[in-house]
Amino acid sequence: MPISGSFVSPSSMNRRLFLTATGALSLSAALSACGGGGSDDSSAATDPVGQADIDKAMKTPTELTFWTWVPNIAKEVALFEKKYPAIKVKVVNAGQGTPQYTKLRTALKAGSGAPDMVQIEYQAIPTFTITNSLLDLRPYGASALKEQFVDWTWGQVSGSDGEVWAIPQDTGPMGMLYRKDIFDKHGIEVPGTWDEFAAAARKLHKADPDVFLTNLAANQPAAWHGLQWQAGAKPYVTSGKSDIAISVDDAVSRKLGEYWGGLAKEGVIGVEPDFTDAWYAALNKGKYATWITAAWGPVFLSGSAKDTAGKWRAAPLPQWDAAKPSSGNWGGSTTAVIRSTKNPIAAAMFAQFLNTDPASARMFATEQFFFPATKSLLTSAEFVGEASSFYGGQKVNELFAGISSTVNASFQWPPFLDQAATDWTETVGKSLADKTDTVRALGSWQSRLTTYAKGQGFTVKGG
Amino acid sequence: MAVTTATSAKGKRRAAGPLFVAPFMVLFLLLFLAPLGYAAYLSLFQERLIGGTAFVGLDNYVKAVQDPLLIHGVGRVALFFVIQVPVMLLLALLFALALDSGLLRLARVIRLGIFVPYAVPSVVAALMWGYLYGPDFGPFAQLSRNLDLPVPDFLSEGWMLSSLANIVTWEFVGYNMIILYAALRTIPPELYEAAAVDGAGAWRTAWSVKLPALRPALMLTLLFSIIGSFQLFNEPNLLMKIAPDVISSSYTANLYAYSLAFTGQQVNYAATVSFLLGLVIVIASYAVLLTANRRRTP
Numbered sequence: 001m002p003i004s005g006s007f008v009s010p011s012s013m014n015r016r017l018f019l020t021a022t023g024a025l026s027l028s029a030a031l032s033a034c035g036g037g038g039s040d041d042s043s044a045a046t047d048p049v050g051q052a053d054i055d056k057a058m059k060t061p062t063e064l065t066f067w068t069w070v071p072n073i074a075k076e077v078a079l080f081e082k083k084y085p086a087i088k089v090k091v092v093n094a095g096q097g098t099p100q101y102t103k104l105r106t107a108l109k110a111g112s113g114a115p116d117m118v119q120i121e122y123q124a125i126p127t128f129t130i131t132n133s134l135l136d137l138r139p140y141g142a143s144a145l146k147e148q149f150v151d152w153t154w155g156q157v158s159g160s161d162g163e164v165w166a167i168p169q170d171t172g173p174m175g176m177l178y179r180k181d182i183f184d185k186h187g188i189e190v191p192g193t194w195d196e197f198a199a200a201a202r203k204l205h206k207a208d209p210d211v212f213l214t215n216l217a218a219n220q221p222a223a224w225h226g227l228q229w230q231a232g233a234k235p236y237v238t239s240g241k242s243d244i245a246i247s248v249d250d251a252v253s254r255k256l257g258e259y260w261g262g263l264a265k266e267g268v269i270g271v272e273p274d275f276t277d278a279w280y281a282a283l284n285k286g287k288y289a290t291w292i293t294a295a296w297g298p299v300f301l302s303g304s305a306k307d308t309a310g311k312w313r314a315a316p317l318p319q320w321d322a323a324k325p326s327s328g329n330w331g332g333s334t335t336a337v338i339r340s341t342k343n344p345i346a347a348a349m350f351a352q353f354l355n356t357d358p359a360s361a362r363m364f365a366t367e368q369f370f371f372p373a374t375k376s377l378l379t380s381a382e383f384v385g386e387a388s389s390f391y392g393g394q395k396v397n398e399l400f401a402g403i404s405s406t407v408n409a410s411f412q413w414p415p416f417l418d419q420a421a422t423d424w425t426e427t428v429g430k431s432l433a434d435k436t437d438t439v440r441a442l443g444s445w446q447s448r449l450t451t452y453a454k455g456q457g458f459t460v461k462g463g
Numbered sequence: 464m465a466v467t468t469a470t471s472a473k474g475k476r477r478a479a480g481p482l483f484v485a486p487f488m489v490l491f492l493l494l495f496l497a498p499l500g501y502a503a504y505l506s507l508f509q510e511r512l513i514g515g516t517a518f519v520g521l522d523n524y525v526k527a528v529q530d531p532l533l534i535h536g537v538g539r540v541a542l543f544f545v546i547q548v549p550v551m552l553l554l555a556l557l558f559a560l561a562l563d564s565g566l567l568r569l570a571r572v573i574r575l576g577i578f579v580p581y582a583v584p585s586v587v588a589a590l591m592w593g594y595l596y597g598p599d600f601g602p603f604a605q606l607s608r609n610l611d612l613p614v615p616d617f618l619s620e621g622w623m624l625s626s627l628a629n630i631v632t633w634e635f636v637g638y639n640m641i642i643l644y645a646a647l648r649t650i651p652p653e654l655y656e657a658a659a660v661d662g663a664g665a666w667r668t669a670w671s672v673k674l675p676a677l678r679p680a681l682m683l684t685l686l687f688s689i690i691g692s693f694q695l696f697n698e699p700n701l702l703m704k705i706a707p708d709v710i711s712s713s714y715t716a717n718l719y720a721y722s723l724a725f726t727g728q729q730v731n732y733a734a735t736v737s738f739l740l741g742l743v744i745v746i747a748s749y750a751v752l753l754t755a756n757r758r759r760t761p
Contacts, residue, residue: 102725130512219707242513272599276705281600415512418726426711433708452727457513 049139049345057345063088064347067104068119069096070169070333075367076360080353087346097121098418101128108133108340116341117351121333122156123225123413125165126238128336130415135337136163140348145356152409153373157334160239165336167355170370172294172331173404174226177301180313180392182211182289190315197318198263204289205268214290215270215282216260218433221424222330223274223292224256229328229411231256231320236414244414245461246449248424249442255320261431261438271432280304292317294330295371295400302390310389314396316403327403328411332373371400378404416452423448505734512728523735532713533736537693537743539624540715544692544747547628552684554632555639556677560669562640563647574644578637585634589701592630597705618706627698635691639684646680647673682755686748693744696721716740 066077066089077089092115094100101124107113108131120128128134142164146154153168178190186207191197201213217223228235233252237245249257263269270288272279282288283305291297298314305312319325335351337344354360356374364370365377377383384398414420423445431441453460506523510516527533558577562570580588596617598604604614617626650673658668696717703710703718712722717740724733 105728219704273705273707277594278597278599278601278705287599416728418728422712422722422726425707430708430711455511455729457511 047139048141054140054345054349057343058084058349059086060346061086061088062343062346063090064117064341064343064350065090065092065115066117066119066350067092067094067100067115068335069093069100070119070364070368072367076354076363079357079360079363080350083353083357084346084349087350089350097124104128104133104338105131108338111340114338114340116343116347117335117337119169119333120166120336121331122153122168122329123222123417125157125334125336126413126415127417129159129163129165130241133339134165135339135341135344135348136165137167137337137348137351138162138164140345140352142167142348142352145352148356148374148376150373150375150378150404150407152329152404152407152411153332155409155411156329166334167336167351168373169333169335169355170296170364170368171373171404172226172296172329172371173400173407174230174292174294174317174327174330175297175400175403176290176292176315176317177297177312178290178315179286179288179308179311181311182286188289190313191318193322194259194318194320198259201263201268202266211286212268212270212288214292215272215274215279215288216264216292216432217274217279218271218429219273219425221421221429224424224428226294226328226330227256227260227292228253229408230317230326232326232408234410234412236412236420238412238415242457243459243461244453246414246446246453248420248449249439249446253442254439257428257438257442261441264432264438265435267435284308294332295404296331296369298388298391298396298400299369302388310392312391313394314391314399316399316406325406326408327406329407332371371397371404414449414453415458416456419452420449423452502734502738505731506738508731510729510731523732524739527732527735527739530736532719533716533739536713536716536719537740540693540695541747543624543628543695544689546624547631548685548688548692550628551632551636552639552681552688554636555643555684556681558636558640559643559647560673562644563673564665564669566665574640577640580634580636581638583634585697586701588630588634589698592626592633593702593705596626618702618709620709623702623706623709627695627702630698631691631695635688639688642684643677643680646677650676682752685751685755689748689751690744693717693740693747716743 064087068091073091077091081087081089094103094115100119104114104118107115125134136159145167149168150171153171157164157166157168159165182188182204183190186204188200188204189196191200197213204211204213225235228248231252233247233250233256235246235248235250235253237247239245247253260269264271270282272282283291283301284307286308291301293301298312301312302309316325317327335354337347337351341347355364358376361372361374361377365372365383372378372383378401384395384401386395386397387393388396427441427445427448428438430436431438450460507518507520508516509519509523558573561567562574567573583591595601595603598614598616598618601617603617607614616622654672654676655668658672663671694717695715699710699714699718700721703712703714710718712726713719716736720733720736720740723729723736
C-alpha cells in the first residue's frame with residue numbers, strides 16, 4: 001500500500017460537466033491556493049512590451065504547453081492557432097484541481113517540466129503567487145482587459161500591487177436550486193432571507209421526516225467560504241508579502257456558525273459529504289429540497305439528477321439583509337502564465353485570447369456550458385434568454401447573471417488554501433457532521449491556521 | 464604457462480561476481496539508497512513559505528516524537544495490525560490447507576475466487592466497499608431497513624477501523640493464501656507417506672507436517688503484513704471522501720506524511736515523519752522475527 005496521490009473524483013462520464021465545478025471538488029479535497037495577496041516584490045518588470053516585439057513573437061514558430069482539465073478545449077485552442085499559425089499549443093490534462101496543482105508545484109520545484117500556461121482556479125492563485133510562480137500579465141496589455149470582465153472576477157485575479165496574475169475564464173456566483181414540487185406540496189414559499197430559510201427547514205422536516213430542506217456538506221470548505229463571502233466576512237486579508245490577518249471566526253463567521261451549526265444540531269438539514277454516490281442518489285430521490293450551489297450547478301444538476309427533470313427551479317441565495325442582496329462565488333477558473341516560460345509574449349497573448357476573443361469566450365459558454373466572466377456575454381440576449389426545460393422553462397442564466405453583479409469584489413484567499421480547507425473539514429465540518437458546537441469549532445479552525453501561518457514564517461495579525 | 468592461465472581464469476571468475484551483482488547494485492543505489500538518503504537530508508531542514516530554507520538539525524525529529532497526531536496515527540495502525548493481521552493470516556492459512564487437502568470440489572474455481580480481490584486495484588476496492596457501507600443507499604443499510612433492524616453505521620467513528628480491516632482482509636487473504644498454498648505444494652510427498660505409515664490422519668498431518676513446513680512462508684506473509692499495516696494509506700484516503708468527519712488527514716501515519724507534504728507543503732517535516740515511520744516498521748518487524756525465532760528453539 002504505497003503512497004499514491006490518487007484522489008478519485010466522483011464524477012463519471014455523463015457527469016463530465018462536473019468539470020465545470022472545479023472549485024467544488026478541489027476545495028474539498030485540498031485547496032491549494034493563496035489569496036489576492038501580493039507576492040511579487042519586483043515591480044520593475046511592468047514596462048509594457050512593444051507592439052513590434054509582440055508581432056515578432058507571434059510570427060516566430062513556437063510551441064507552447066497548456067495544462068488544463070477543461071473538456072474539449074481543443075476547439076477554443078484551434079481558434080488561437082488559426083489566428084497565429086506560427087504558434088502551436090500542446091494541451092495536457094494533468095488532472096483536475098488539486099492533483100494538477102500538486103504536479104505543477106513539483107515541476108516548479110524541480111525547475112523543469114512546468115507548462116507555459118496553466119488553468120488555475122481563483123482560490124488557488126495566491127498559493128502560486130506566494131512562491132513567485134506566476135507571470136504578471138500587465139506588460140502584455142492585460143490591464144486594458146479589465147473593463148471586459150465582471151468587477152469581482154478582476155479583483156480575484158489582481159495582486160495587491162495591481163499585478164494581473166491570470167485572465168478569468170468562468171465563474172460560479174452562488175444561488176439556490178430548489179424543488180418546486182416539494183415546496184408546493186408543503187406550502188413552502190421560496191425563502192428570501194436566511195431566517196425564512198431556517199423556518200422552512202423546520203417546517204419541511206416536521207411535515208416529512210424523510211426530507212430535508214438542504215444539505216450543507218461537512219466536507220465542502222468551498223461552499224462554506226462562499227457563504228462567508230456572501231455574508232461579508234473577510235477571513236483572510238494579506239498585505240505586503242508576509243503579513244496576513246486571519247479572522248475565520250470573526251463576528252460574521254460566528255453568525256454563520258451559530259446558524260448552520262444550529263440547524264445541523266436540530267437535525268433539520270443534512271450534512272452528508274457531497275459529490276458522492278449517496279449524495280447523487282439523494283438528489284435524484286428527493287431527499288433534499290434545495291441545493292445551495294453556484295452558477296455551474298444548474299447544468300451540472302441536469303446531467304446528474306435526470307430523474308427529476310422539470311421539477312427544479314433556481315433562485316438567489318437567501319439573504320442576511322434583504323435590502324442589500326449579495327452573493328459569494330464558488331468555483332470557476334482562470335488562465336495564468338508560468339513565470340519560468342521561455343515564451344512569455346506568446347503565452348500571455350494566448351491566455352488573453354482564449355478568454356477575451358469573442359468567438360473563443362462564447363464557445364466556452366455554448367460548448368462547455370461555462371458560466372461566463374465577461375460582461376458582454378452576461379448581457380448577451382442569446383445567453384440570458386435561454387430557457388431551460390430542466391427548470392420548467394426558467395431563464396436560469398439570466399438569474400445567475402443578475403446574481404453575479406451582487407458578488408462582493410474584495411474577498412481574498414489565503415496563500416495556503418489547502419491547509420485552510422483541510423483544517424476547515426477537520427474542525428468546522430466535523431462539528432457539523434458530529435452535531436457539536438460549531439462556533440467553538442470556528443475557534444479551533446482559527447487557532448490551527450494561525451499556528452500554521454506562524455510556522456510558515458508569516459506575520460499573523462488579528463484573530 | 465599453466466600457472467598464468469589458472470590465475471587469469473581465477474581473475475575472470477573474481478571479476479564475474481561483481482559484474483553479475485552490478486545491475487542490482489546500480490538500481491539499488493539509484494532507486495533505493497539515493498532517495499532514502501535524500502529524504503534523510505530533507506528531514507534536517509525546514510522550508511517556509513516566507514523566509515526560505517534553513518538547516519534545523521534534529522529539530523524536526525524532536526517535534527515529531529512529541530506530535531500527538533503522529534503518535535495517534537501510529538497507535539491506530541498498530542491496533543489495526545494486532546487485530547486485522549491474525550484474522551487475515553488465519554483465514555489465508557485455512558483456505559490454503561483446505562485447498563491443499565484435495566478434498567474440495569471445484570478447487571480451482573475457489574482458489575481463483577479467493578484470489579480475485581487481490582487483482583482488484585485497492586482504489587476500486589475502497590470505492591466499492593464505500594458504496595456497500597453507505598448508510599443511506601448501501602445494500603446492508605437497505606436490507607436492515609427492510610427487516611426493521613437498526614441500520615449499522617459502518618462509517619462511524621466506532622466502526623471505521625473494523626470497516627477498513629474488512630476491506631484490507633478481503634483484498635489480501637487471497638494473496639497470502641497463494642503464498643502459503645505454493646509453500647504447501649513444495650512439501651516432498653515422502654513426508655506425507657511417512658506420516659501415513661505412522662498412522663497420521665488428515666488433521667494430524669496438517670498439524671505436524673504441513674504447519675511446521677509452512678513456518679518460513681508464514682513469516683514472510685507476516686512481515687509483508689507488518690509493512691502493509693503500518694503503511695495503510697489507500698483505503699482511508701478514499702473513505703475520507705465519504706466519511707470526512709471520521710477520517711482526518713492524520714488518521715494513519717502514512718496519510719499524515721502525505722497531507723503534510725501535499726496539503727501543508729511541509730515537505731521536510733513529512734520526510735521526518737516518513738523516516739520515523741520507517742523506523743517503527745523496522746523495529747516492529749525485528750521484534751516479530753525475534754519472538755518467532757525464540758519460539759522455534761525452545
